[in-house]
Structure formats: C-alpha cells, structure tokens
Amino acid sequence: MSFAENSQKELDRVGRLISQLLQFSRPDKVEAEELVLGTFLEECAELASMHSTVRHCSVRLDLGEDTFAVFRSSADLLQQIVLNCMLNAADALVDSAREDGEIVLFGRRDRGRVRFEVRDNGGGVSEEVAARMFEPFFTTKEAGRGTGLGLFVCQLLAGRLGGEISAGNGAEGLVVKIFLRDVGEGVCL
Ligand SMILES: Nc1ncnc2c1ncn2[C@@H]1O[C@H](COP(=O)(O)OP(=O)(O)OP(=O)(O)O)[C@@H](O)[C@H]1O
Ligand SMILES: [Mg+2]
Numbered sequence: 001m002s003f004a005e006n007s008q009k010e011l012d013r014v015g016r017l018i019s020q021l022l023q024f025s026r027p028d029k030v031e032a033e034e035l036v037l038g039t040f041l042e043e044c045a046e047l048a049s050m051h052s053t054v055r056h057c058s059v060r061l062d063l064g065e066d067t068f069a070v071f072r073s074s075a076d077l078l079q080q081i082v083l084n085c086m087l088n089a090a091d092a093l094v095d096s097a098r099e100d101g102e103i104v105l106f107g108r109r110d111r112g113r114v115r116f117e118v119r120d121n122g123g124g125v126s127e128e129v130a131a132r133m134f135e136p137f138f139t140t141k142e143a144g145r146g147t148g149l150g151l152f153v154c155q156l157l158a159g160r161l162g163g164e165i166s167a168g169n170g171a172e173g174l175v176v177k178i179f180l181r182d183v184g185e186g187v188c189l
Pocket of ligand 2: 084087088146149150151
C-alpha cells in the first residue's frame with residue numbers, strides 16, 4: 001500500500017473514532033419523547049439506507065401487531081444504537097457476499113418494556129468474537145473500516161436509556177437484542 005493510501009486510511013480511521021466519541025460525549029440531558037414503534041424503525045431504515053454499505057442490503061421490518069405501539073425514549077440516542085447495529089449487519093453481509101443478504105428490524109412491546117432486535121443473515125460470530133465484541137477498540141475489521149467502538153458506544157447509550165443490549169448468533173447471523181424501559185412523561189435521560 002502506498003504512503004498516500006495508508007495516510008488516507010489512517011485519516012478515515014481517526015475521523016470515525018472522533019465521530020463515535022463525539023456521539024456519546026454530548027453532555028446535554030435529552031428529554032424522552034413519545035415515539036411510535038413502526039415510524040421510529042422506518043426512520044432508522046431510511047437513515048441507514050443513506051450509508052453506501054446498507055444501500056445494497058434489503059431491510060425488512062417485523063412489527064407484528066405493534067406497528068402503532070407508543071413508547072417514551074430518546075429518538076436520537078436510540079437511533080444511534082439501531083444505526084450502529086445496522087452498519088455492523090451490513091458489513092457482515094458484504095463480507096458474506098451472499099446475494100439474499102437481509103437486515104430485519106424487529107420491534108415489540110413487552111410488558112412495560114420495548115424489545116428491539118437487529119438481525120442479519122451474514123453468518124454471525126465465532127465464540128471468541130462473541131465474548132469480546134462489546135469491548136472498546138475490539139474489531140475484526142481492517143484499519144479504516146472499523147474502530148471497534150460501535151458496540152461499546154451502543155452499550156453505553158442503552159444504559160443511559162435505562163436499557164440493556166446483548167448479542168448472539170441466530171439461525172443465519174447475528175441477533176442484537178435491545179431491551180428498553182418505557183420511561184415516563186417528562187423524564188430526562
Ligand atoms: N452483525 C454482525 N455480524 C458479524 N460480526 C459482527 C456483527 N456486529 C459486530 N460484529 C463483530 O463485532 C466486532 C465489534 O463491533 P463494533 O461495532 O463494536 O466495532 P466495528 O464495527 O469493528 O467498528 P466501528 O463500529 O467502531 O466502526 C466487529 O468488528 C465484528 O467482528
Ligand atoms: Mg460497528
């Protein structure tokens with residue numbers, strides 16, 4: 001690789017790193033707002049499709065009977081979590097080179113909580129990666145493509161929303177599960 005190419009990769013890597021950190025370090029309190037499950041996930045899908053890697057994947061929503069379910073949370077922070085997971089899914093689908101690559105955004109109300117899943121059919125992770133994927137700076141991607149902060153930041157954000165995030169292999173790829181508390185009116189996160 002030439003010096004110029006290498007420098008560009010390093011710049012990309014540092015740029016990504018800074019934007020990941022800035023996303024989390026915004027100190028201002030965010031107020032929870034009323035969100036509609038189907039509308040919220042549709043917006044996530046639309047935003048994600050602006051990324052070149054996601055544009056080539058098909059994205060499907062699985063909302064069961066809960067398309068119009070209402071809950072309170074921070075759209076901004078929750079969106080960052082879902083988008084990060086979608087970018088990871090798209091990366092896995094690119095690597096798997098399968099033609100029927102699909103990202104499924106699953107959402108349900110679940111006894112006072114809201115349950116989200118971001119699923120892909122990109123092959124999932126090894127046991128070793130599964131054990132380490134939420135660690136800061138853990139990445140299996142080459143320099144310039146991943147900083148290893150995506151899931152770490154997602155975990156911090158989920159905690160701030162009063163929720164939890166976990167990931168494991170499903171039938172054909174990774175399943176990331178996000179459980180959120182439905183916070184009350186006027187609550188600051
Ligand atoms: N959907 C997925 N399928 C397969 N592996 C995944 C998936 N999501 C995450 N991983 C694995 O977990 C690692 C950590 O993910 P994380 O989002 O934290 O970092 P990254 O994607 O490598 O870099 P960054 O998100 O900072 O650009 C990835 O490098 C990859 O090995
Ligand atoms: Mg990532």
